[in-house]
Amino acid sequence: MSRSWSQRPRRRYVPRPPRSLWRRLLDYALTAVLLGLFILVAARLDRFETRKEQGMAIVNDGDSITLGAERIRMRGIDAPEYVQTCRKDGADYPCGKLARQSLVRLIAGRPVICSGWQRDRYGRLLGDCKAGETSLNRAQVQAGWAVAFGDFETEEAVARASKAGIWAGSFDEPQDWRDSHHDQPVERRHGTLASLGDALREFFRFR
Structure with missing residues (x-):
């Protein structure tokens, strides 16, 4: 009880x-x-903090532009250098200049918006850029005038299969071309994994 x-x-x-x-x-x-x-x-x-730049772009080459005072390197892609040549049908051709012309056509005189927070070794903003609804980074790879450089591997595979742009012939990877023509450090790829690594380095950097 x-x-x-x-x-x-x-x-x-x-x-x-x-x-x-x-x-x-x-x-x-x-x-x-x-x-x-x-x-x-x-x-x-x-x-x-993400930085956003917008305005009328000055196209420097196939993967870099200038918006106002900000120099921007398009993130995740790598286009032939402006003076680089590639080979097609047994002859050299100015693929670097054609890569720049491709980016000019994609922009088509429209204002460009770029956003990003990382910078490359030259201090350029690594940006994801758009003209209207067109992703310029993705479109350059799809057109075959830039290779995947840490991102856009699927778009590169499609361009390679259809022999678009530089894939219609033979060429040196832009990174390899730079290594053989300039005594400079190798540029790191800047895709998703690289962004994570940069974030960790920035977080623990004491200056």
């Missing part, structure tokens, strides 16, 4: 002893550390 509520023994209230001075100091120090970490994380996140 269970006892009624009034018959149950009552627990005696015992007040907790006051925290020691060292315990209070430890609590204050932990609070300060957590606040410092919060401020640090907030400051680091500012480094990943």
Whole structure:
């Protein structure tokens, strides 16, 4: 038979002893550390703020443009250098100039919008660019005038199969051409995985 509520023994209230001075100091120090970490994380996140540029573009070559004072390297693609030549039907042709002409045609005089937060070794913004509803990065690879450089592998496979642009003949990969003509560091690919690596490096960079 269970006892009624009034018959149950009552627990005696015992007040907790006051925290020691060292315990209070430890609590204050932990609070300060957590606040410092919060401020640090907030400051680091500012480094990943997306920059957006728009306006009438000056086309420099097949994968880089200038919008106002901002130089932009189109992210995830690599076009032949402006002075680079490729080979087709047993003859050399100026594929670098044709890659630039392709980008000019894609823009078609329309305003261009580019956004991104990373920069390459020359300080250029790595941007995803659009003219109207046309993704210029994707369209250059689809047209066969740029190769995938960390992104757009599916578009490259289609262009290769249809022998579009530079895939109609033979050519040196733009990165290989630069390596053989300029004594410069190898440019890192800048696709999704590279973006993740850059984000981690930026977060833990202490300057």
